[in-house]
Structure formats: structure tokens, C-alpha cells
Amino acid sequence: MxxxxxxxxxxxxxxxxxxxxxxxxxxxxEPLNEAPLEVAGEQEESKTSVNTPKGTQQLPDAKKVANxxxxxxxxxxxxxxxxxxxxxxxxxxxxxxxxxxxxxxxxLLIDAFETVEDKQIAKEFATETxxxxxxxxxxxxxxxxxxxxxxxxxxxxxxxxxxxxxxAEFDAxxxxxxxxxxxxxxxxxxxxxxx
Numbered sequence: 239m240x241x242x243x244x245x246x247x248x249x250x251x252x253x254x255x256x257x258x259x260x261x262x263x264x265x266x267x268e269p270l271n272e273a274p275l276e277v278a279g280e281q282e283e284s285k286t287s288v289n290t291p292k293g294t295q296q297l298p299d300a301k302k303v304a305n306x307x308x309x310x311x312x313x314x315x316x317x318x319x320x321x322x323x324x325x326x327x328x329x330x331x332x333x334x335x336x337x338x339x340x341x342x343x344x345x346l347l348i349d350a351f352e353t354v355e356d357k358q359i360a361k362e363f364a365t366e367t368x369x370x371x372x373x374x375x376x377x378x379x380x381x382x383x384x385x386x387x388x389x390x391x392x393x394x395x396x397x398x399x400x401x402x403x404x405x406a407e408f409d410a411x412x413x414x415x416x417x418x419x420x421x422x423x424x425x426x427x428x429x430x431x432x433x
Contacts, residue, residue, distance in 0.1 A: 315394050315395075315396075316394060316395070317392045317393065317394050318392070318393065318394070318395075318398070319390040319391070319392060320390065320391045320392075320393050320398055320401075320413070321388045321389070321390055321391075322388065322389060322391060322413055322414040322417045322418075323385070323386035323387065323388050323389075323414040323418075324386045324387060324389060324414070324417070324418050324421065325385070325386045325418065326386060326387055328386075328418060328421060328422055328425070329386065329387050329389065331421075331425045332346065332389075332421050332425070335424075335425060335428065342392065343389055343390070343391050343392075344391045344392050344393055344397070346421075346424075347391060347417060347420065347421070349424070350420045350421055350423070350424035351404075351420060353424055353427055354420055354423040354424055354427065356408075358423050359404075359408050359416075359419060359420060359423065360408055362408075362419040362423070363408050363409050363410050363411075363415075363419070365377055386414070386418070391417075401413060401416070401417075404416060
């Protein structure tokens with residue numbers, strides 16, 4: 239009776255992650271046995287908790303991208319939206335002026351800065367002192383920007399830098415306060431010239 243020889247197991251033709259090919263380039267293939275989805279998720283979580291020290295948090299890629307400089311800051315002359323808040327009554331007047339002159343908020347602001355004198359703007363942000371009975375001057379509270387509705391000014395980097403210099407020059411509390419004051423003075427000058 240002939241001896242029965244057990245057949246040899248078929249050789250696995252898949253290459254593991256560690257075994258290089260003949261030309262020494264590793265092959266990337268999926269593992270032979272995959273764990274169920276729930277178990278795989280648990281394994282990934284445990285790997286990240288083991289690899290990161292306790293109390294530290296890794297930044298997601300989205301936060302890293304958010305801190306990167308934007309194109310509008312890198313490209314000379316690129317326009318970007320600059321939000322400012324205007325009181326509702328002033329906003330209605332500004333919208334009307336934009337419509338009447340067929341212009342934009344940014345161009346109207348440029349016209350306003352060209353029309354309104356620096357003395358008028360400075361007066362808007364000057365602190366007032368009032369004398370008391372004792373003679374000790376009392377400072378009036380500094381003007382702040384009013385609560386308002388946001389509009390977007392389309393400005394380039396040079397215009398934003400110029401506007402920020404004006405905020406510092408006039409000691410305005412914010413861009414919104416300065417833009418509101420200039421628009422208000424400009425609208426007043428337009429209204430007096432039409433009368």
C-alpha cells in the first residue's frame with residue numbers, strides 16, 4: 239500500500255509589509271485579516287492615546303491651516319473683506335449714498351476721507367473734561383463705537399494699513415468707530431450741500 243503524503247499547503251503569494259521585493263522596494267498591501275470596524279476604531283484610539291502624552295492635545299490639520307497666512311495678505315493688491323459695524327440709522331444713510339452715487343462702500347469711504355477734514359475727525363474722538371464745584375476736572379467717558387450692523391469693506395492690504403494708521407492717529411477706539419465717524423461727517427456734509 240502506498241504511503242499517503244499530505245499535500246503541501248499552497249504558498250501564500252501575498253507579500254507582508256516587512257518583506258521587500260527583489261529590487262528592495264517594499265510593497266504596501268492590506269493585511270490578510272482585518273478586524274471588524276468597531277474593533278479597528280478601538281485599536282486606533284488606543285494607539286493615539288499611547289503615543290501622545292497625557293494632558294497634551296494634538297492640533298488637527300484644520301487649525302494648522304487656519305494659522306497660515308492667507309493669499310490676500312501675501313499678494314500685493316489683493317482685496318479682502320474688512321468688517322466694520324455701523325449704527326442702523328447711519329447704515330441706512332450710507333446705503334442710500336452708495337445707491338445715489340452708484341459706488342461701493344470702500345469708494346464711498348475714500349470719498350469721505352477726502353471730503354472730511356482731519357480736525358473734524360479728531361474732534362469726534364477728543365476727550366472732554368468738565369469742571370466740578372471743587373475745581374477738579376472730571377473726564378467725560380470716552381466715545382465708543384455704537385452697536386450696529388456689520389458691513390464688508392473690500393480693501394487691499396495698503397488700504398487696511400492706512401486705515402489702521404488713522405485709527406491710531408485719531409486715537410479712535412476701533413476701526414468701526416472711525417469709519418462710523420467719517421461716514422457720519424461725510425453724510426452731514428452732503429446733506430448741508432444739498433440744502
